[in-house]
Amino acid sequence: MNTVCVHVDENMDSDLMKKIKLGLLKDNNISNVEMNPKQPHDILVEYKVSPNLPLEITNQLKKFGLHSYIWGA
Incomplete structure (x- = not known):
């Protein structure tokens, strides 16, 4: 299992965070998506080994x- 940290320039409200999480989890290679309303610019994604997935x-x-x-993998 790999983990990648993604920084988003825009502020995300809780509704957008939920939509993003559900959207990313549709990818079979992604096992978990974590976001914290106290840090609305950061997304932590756990995924199966896939060399191009962070770019995707x-x-x-x-x-x-x-x-x-x-910003981190």
């Missing part, structure tokens, strides 16, 4: 109109 996560976030980058 940032692409998924673009679909929500968010600008993000990977």
